[in-house]
Amino acid sequence: MSELDFAGRIVEMVKAAVPDADTEVSVDTTALALTRFANSMIHQNVADETTTVRLVTHLDGRTVASTTTVTSDEALGSFVARTVDAVRIAPLDPGWPGLTPAAALATSGTADESVVNATPADRAARIRAFVDAAGGLTTAGYCRTRHTHAAFANSAGHAVAGSTAEIAMDGIARTGSSDGSARAASAFLSDVDGAILGARAAAKARAGDGAVELSPGRYEVVLEQTAVADMLQALAMFGFNGKGVNERQSFLEAGAQQMDAAITFVDDAISPGMIGLPFDTEGTPKQITTVVDAGRTVGPVQDRRTAAQAGTQSTGNAIAMAFGAFALNLSLRPADGDSVTEADGPAADSSVAALVARMSHGILVTDHWYTRVLDPRTLVMTGLTRNGAWLVENGEIISPVRNFRFTQSYPQALGPSSVIAVGTHAIAVPNNYSQASFRCPALHLASWNFTGGASG
Amino acid sequence: MTQFDAAVAAVEAAIAAGARYADARVMHRRTESMSARNGDIEELEQNEDAGVGVRALVGSGWGFYAVPDMSDAAARAAGERAAAIAAASATVAGKAVDLVGSTPATASWASTCEVDPLSVPLSDKGDLLVRVTGDMHRAGGDQSTALYRIWDTHKWFVSSEGHRIDQHVRECGGGISTTVIGDGETQRRSYPSYRGQYGTRGWELINELDIAAHGERVVDEARALLTAPLCPSGETTLIVGGEQMALQIHESVGHAIELDRILGWEAAYAGTSWLDLTQLGSLRYGSDLMNIVIDPRIPGALGSFGYDDEGTAAAPRDAVRGGIWVGVLAGRDSASAAGLDYAGSVRADGWARLPMVRMTNVGLEPGPHTLEEMVAATDDGIMMDFNRSWSIDDRRLNFQFGCEIGWEIKGGKRGRMLRNPTYTGIGPKFWQSMDMLSSESLPWGTPNCGKGQPGQVGHTGHPSAPARFANVRVGVRS
Numbered sequence: 001m002s003e004l005d006f007a008g009r010i011v012e013m014v015k016a017a018v019p020d021a022d023t024e025v026s027v028d029t030t031a032l033a034l035t036r037f038a039n040s041m042i043h044q045n046v047a048d049e050t051t052t053v054r055l056v057t058h059l060d061g062r063t064v065a066s067t068t069t070v071t072s073d074e075a076l077g078s079f080v081a082r083t084v085d086a087v088r089i090a091p092l093d094p095g096w097p098g099l100t101p102a103a104a105l106a107t108s109g110t111a112d113e114s115v116v117n118a119t120p121a122d123r124a125a126r127i128r129a130f131v132d133a134a135g136g137l138t139t140a141g142y143c144r145t146r147h148t149h150a151a152f153a154n155s156a157g158h159a160v161a162g163s164t165a166e167i168a169m170d171g172i173a174r175t176g177s178s179d180g181s182a183r184a185a186s187a188f189l190s191d192v193d194g195a196i197l198g199a200r201a202a203a204k205a206r207a208g209d210g211a212v213e214l215s216p217g218r219y220e221v222v223l224e225q226t227a228v229a230d231m232l233q234a235l236a237m238f239g240f241n242g243k244g245v246n247e248r249q250s251f252l253e254a255g256a257q258q259m260d261a262a263i264t265f266v267d268d269a270i271s272p273g274m275i276g277l278p279f280d281t282e283g284t285p286k287q288i289t290t291v292v293d294a295g296r297t298v299g300p301v302q303d304r305r306t307a308a309q310a311g312t313q314s315t316g317n318a319i320a321m322a323f324g325a326f327a328l329n330l331s332l333r334p335a336d337g338d339s340v341t342e343a344d345g346p347a348a349d350s351s352v353a354a355l356v357a358r359m360s361h362g363i364l365v366t367d368h369w370y371t372r373v374l375d376p377r378t379l380v381m382t383g384l385t386r387n388g389a390w391l392v393e394n395g396e397i398i399s400p401v402r403n404f405r406f407t408q409s410y411p412q413a414l415g416p417s418s419v420i421a422v423g424t425h426a427i428a429v430p431n432n433y434s435q436a437s438f439r440c441p442a443l444h445l446a447s448w449n450f451t452g453g454a455s456g
Numbered sequence: 457m458t459q460f461d462a463a464v465a466a467v468e469a470a471i472a473a474g475a476r477y478a479d480a481r482v483m484h485r486r487t488e489s490m491s492a493r494n495g496d497i498e499e500l501e502q503n504e505d506a507g508v509g510v511r512a513l514v515g516s517g518w519g520f521y522a523v524p525d526m527s528d529a530a531a532r533a534a535g536e537r538a539a540a541i542a543a544a545s546a547t548v549a550g551k552a553v554d555l556v557g558s559t560p561a562t563a564s565w566a567s568t569c570e571v572d573p574l575s576v577p578l579s580d581k582g583d584l585l586v587r588v589t590g591d592m593h594r595a596g597g598d599q600s601t602a603l604y605r606i607w608d609t610h611k612w613f614v615s616s617e618g619h620r621i622d623q624h625v626r627e628c629g630g631g632i633s634t635t636v637i638g639d640g641e642t643q644r645r646s647y648p649s650y651r652g653q654y655g656t657r658g659w660e661l662i663n664e665l666d667i668a669a670h671g672e673r674v675v676d677e678a679r680a681l682l683t684a685p686l687c688p689s690g691e692t693t694l695i696v697g698g699e700q701m702a703l704q705i706h707e708s709v710g711h712a713i714e715l716d717r718i719l720g721w722e723a724a725y726a727g728t729s730w731l732d733l734t735q736l737g738s739l740r741y742g743s744d745l746m747n748i749v750i751d752p753r754i755p756g757a758l759g760s761f762g763y764d765d766e767g768t769a770a771a772p773r774d775a776v777r778g779g780i781w782v783g784v785l786a787g788r789d790s791a792s793a794a795g796l797d798y799a800g801s802v803r804a805d806g807w808a809r810l811p812m813v814r815m816t817n818v819g820l821e822p823g824p825h826t827l828e829e830m831v832a833a834t835d836d837g838i839m840m841d842f843n844r845s846w847s848i849d850d851r852r853l854n855f856q857f858g859c860e861i862g863w864e865i866k867g868g869k870r871g872r873m874l875r876n877p878t879y880t881g882i883g884p885k886f887w888q889s890m891d892m893l894s895s896e897s898l899p900w901g902t903p904n905c906g907k908g909q910p911g912q913v914g915h916t917g918h919p920s921a922p923a924r925f926a927n928v929r930v931g932v933r934s
Contacts, residue, residue: 034910038721041516041550045541046910048522048808050507063497069505069524079504091490091497091582120519120544127548140724142909172724179723247599248637322491322499369727372845374858374878377642380934382847382856382878403849405856405880407934432725433911451932454854456882 133198141171180204220362243324337424469535495590517545565762604630629654654901697841727850742887758901819919823893
């Protein structure tokens with residue numbers, strides 16, 4: 001039985017029990033396989049394939065959401081009965097936004113067979129290549145393949161299905177005193193080359209050996225794509241979330257020029273090659289949503305609940321949590337420019353090297369690490385640099401520097417006249433904790449507030 | 457077919473497929489969570505998941521496969537897949553993996569639970585959250601929330617060495633929080649902490665918290681913080697409250713003593729540790745007052761169990777004694793790799809995830825003082841409590857914590873509130889500056905510890921008490 005048939009069947013089961021209920025059902029079958037290496041050997045190698053059913057029932061002003069992975073006929077009958085019993089005694093839910101009306105998808109998504117059929121040997125081969133390309137340095141990381149077939153149906157007659165698949169690789173190479181990283185993700189297996197990533201990570205690690213500690217303070221920075229992706233995650237979670245805006249906990253102000261004119265953010269799961277399902281957990285078709293256009297704020301992303309509160313329409317960004325609406329496919333538009341190549345030295349690629357070449361005095365940063373919000377409204381974050389940072393003088397990389405702690409408002413760093421340049425090459429950066437797929441180029445920013453060094 | 461039958465079938469199949477060791481966990485878990493905001497229910501979720509996860513060791517490589525199906529055929533197929541995946545690991549092989557001994561036990565264990573939290577009517581639970589958050593909102597809390605979470609987990613563990621263990625763990629907890637919106641910033645206060653307090657307990661934990669009695673105070677404090685003076689910047693004497701101390705222990709001790717991190721197994725993501733095994737037994741981690749104990753037996757604490765997910769019986773162990781680092785959190789393979797002879801700290805987030813080294817209950821033994829005595833003994837300092845943000849480097853050395861609330865301490869008295877308090881430091885330097893420690897200990901529960909790839913969420917416990925530290929950098933800001 002397909003996921004779509006499965007979802008429709010559960011809608012009918014609920015309808016038979018409570019004909020007047022609003023019902024929505026998501027069925028998601030995800031096969032995840034992840035091969036992990038450390039100390040240059042594979043030490044963990046896991047896989048699972050799980051079908052998860054999510055049922056939301058709204059009856060007489062009350063709402064219950066239930067999920068199960070137990071999908072035998074008997075278990076599903078019990079699951080539906082439990083949910084129906086629960087909704088009769090659940091507390092009132094005045095914010096129920098109603099069901100998604102029938103609507104066509106822009107695409108059914110991309111689930112390339114090369115990823116769907118990837119084997120443990122495919123993943124191990126990429127790791128072998130990464131380890132070999134690191135030239136004797138100690139390596140660690142993972143290679144992951146994941147594909148999802150999903151469907152949604154509701155009692156209003158809306159039913160959609162789609163798929164997505166991703167290969168991701170993320171690894172480090174280590175000298176005795178420094179780490180360098182490289183990572184990539186794609187909808188296509190052949191796009192991720194362990195040898196290229198291993199060589200890049202090793203080049204960073206070697207260039208990071210003998211790092212010196214610099215005084216904290218404000219520095220110009222070039223943030224590589226891997227560090228910029230952290231900014232996108234924070235902006236997606238807190239700044240661009242319709243719920244945060246409704247609750248006045250976001251900095252976002254529609255119509256205001258809040259960012260530099262070089263900055264355009266869009267949420268896009270549907271363009272060719274994107275990694276993500278073509279509809280959200282409420283069944284709303286994904287669309288290309290512009291959040292910030294040339295620095296001017298357009299508006300946050302919405303789910304049906306946040307949209308109803310704001311008096312607008314869902315943008316297809318429900319994630320089945322009270323957390324609010326999430327831009328799972330947030331992208332920062334790259335600048336126009338030449339095609340990218342590998343670069344000598346620690347810069348991730350030629351687009352990063354081009355930004356470094358224009359920096360008079362500043363820091364090249366590979367990664368952010370353990371970033372947390374100090375204040376959601378101003379989106380002041382603290383975190384650290386990781387996997388390589390270098391002092392740049394007059395466009396030349398002078399010396400590796402030890403990791404900094406920073407305390408920085410992200411929207412302020414992207415504010416008007418704060419962005420010196422946007423890189424020309426955007427990459428999809430693997431995400432560790434959700435199905436999000438952020439895509440971004442490197443950034444050259446005028447000022448970044450480093451508030452501490454390695455010694456405190 | 458029983459759950460044990462499914463686990464046995466999976467293990468037998470993995471061994472038949474070439475594994476030299478295999479184990480399987482069948483798990484059935486029900487969860488329930490509810491949250492309310494400003495007097496309305498925001499979310500009610502009920503979840504059920506069940507399946508079998510098989511771990512197979514072939515040569516030096518582990519393989520793991522999981523399916524949400526406990527039929528004999530599915531369990532056997534999972535065992536075979538786990539062995540095949542392990543064999544693929546040989547493409548990038550390393551030193552042979554050995555396991556330290558674990559006495560094969562046939563046993564049952566259950567956490568204590570006075571009031572089954574899943575049996576409390578939804579309407580009662582909802583009414584409580586709606587009433588509390590409505591009252592808080594009317595009292596001036598712009599965004600006032602309350603939540604509870606319940607986990608009810610049955611596990612059946614079988615190994616090729618003869619383990620046969622079933623456990624039933626019930627966990628529960630919750631709390632309240634309010635955020636007030638000021639001119640350009642927000643302030644938050646929570647009770648008993650931002651995500652609440654959790655334990656291996658029943659609904660009695662929620663009853664004991666008496667969240668309704670704390671709503672108005674929490675709102676008043678949040679509103680007062682909007683106009684409170686900023687936490688000053690500089691070095692000072694710092695008293696850290698018990699709730700924040702729990703996170704301090706978690707981040708700067710608990711993760712640092714995870715043996716997989718020390719061995720470099722988590723280097724690419726969670727990170728490593730500043731600790732070096734050659735210094736185990738001699739390294740000074742903190743002051744003489746610092747005694748950290750790993751104890752998964754504490755009744756009601758969130759990190760408690762009867763057996764870990766490798767079948768090792770729960771047992772206490774010193775991690776730091778008199779300020780000296782003496783123990784680690786270990787699993788059977790990591791302990792063997794490190795030349796140690798104990799394990800017992802391996803757990804998985806559900807049946808579909810590989811067991812890995814996790815904190816259990818990692819806590820600070822109580823000290824000789826009281827909070828009142830610490831304040832009275834402080835001429836000039838700051839007290840902070842209730843975590844608002846946390847960040848620490850990948851070696852677990854350089855940390856920065858933000859708290860919801862601070863207080864000025866002058867002349868031995870707690871004075872005015874301070875807003876946006878933060879403190880930062882380097883782990884061993886910070887712990888060595890601990891000069892007073894309270895006896896007022898509570899086992900705080902942390903239900904959101906992230907680690908591993910694929911990501912896993914762990915539940916950990918942290919007995920902690922207020923403590924005083926000298927010459928701490930405070931007031932870091934953007």
